[in-house]
Amino acid sequence: MSNHALVRRSAAVVSILCAPGGALVHTFFDRGWSGWESLGGVVVGDPTAVSWGPGRLDVLVRGTDDGLWHKFFAGGWSGWESLGGTLTASPGAVSWGANRIDVFVRGTDRGLWHRWWDGAQWRGFAALGGRLSGKAAAVSDSWASIDLFQRGTDAQLWTKITSRKPIVEWK
Numbered sequence: 001m002s003n004h005a006l007v008r009r010s011a012a013v014v015s016i017l018c019a020p021g022g023a024l025v026h027t028f029f030d031r032g033w034s035g036w037e038s039l040g041g042v043v044v045g046d047p048t049a050v051s052w053g054p055g056r057l058d059v060l061v062r063g064t065d066d067g068l069w070h071k072f073f074a075g076g077w078s079g080w081e082s083l084g085g086t087l088t089a090s091p092g093a094v095s096w097g098a099n100r101i102d103v104f105v106r107g108t109d110r111g112l113w114h115r116w117w118d119g120a121q122w123r124g125f126a127a128l129g130g131r132l133s134g135k136a137a138a139v140s141d142s143w144a145s146i147d148l149f150q151r152g153t154d155a156q157l158w159t160k161i162t163s164r165k166p167i168v169e170w171k
Helices: none
Strands: 004-008 014-018 023-029 037-050 056-063 068-074 081-084 092-094 101-106 112-117 122-129 137-142 145-151 157-161
Touching (some): 004 037, 014 037, 023 056, 037 068, 092 137
Antiparallel strands (some): 004 014, 023 037, 037 056, 101 112, 112 122
């Protein structure tokens, strides 16, 4: 089985997503495990998932076109939505509040790129620099706070904190 994404959608519901052989599948626990369901499409690498509110689940993947793709669950599954870009690794994502999703991808320049949902629309890609050798990881412990982690092309772990003004550069 491929690597998986694990996310808590509410106090009682946990979802697991994985893409064995490129086919994205999903199961969840809510007083018992559901069966696996296909979410359609074909993905490259590993999915990432976030939840910005009870019952909400957003899934982001690298498609076979190397673009960023998005699908969400809010009482039922949406269709796939292309968010563009050219990814060279699986995406990473985090949500630090209601109606907020921050997605981080490695671009063709091996640098880190950021795209975000602000509650009304997806904002364009913004360059965050760095030189990645794989996918980035992101965590949030409070409103508007994101800590990024990446393995650089020098095989070292690099971090960047985006909640401070000014933004702390890679170190």
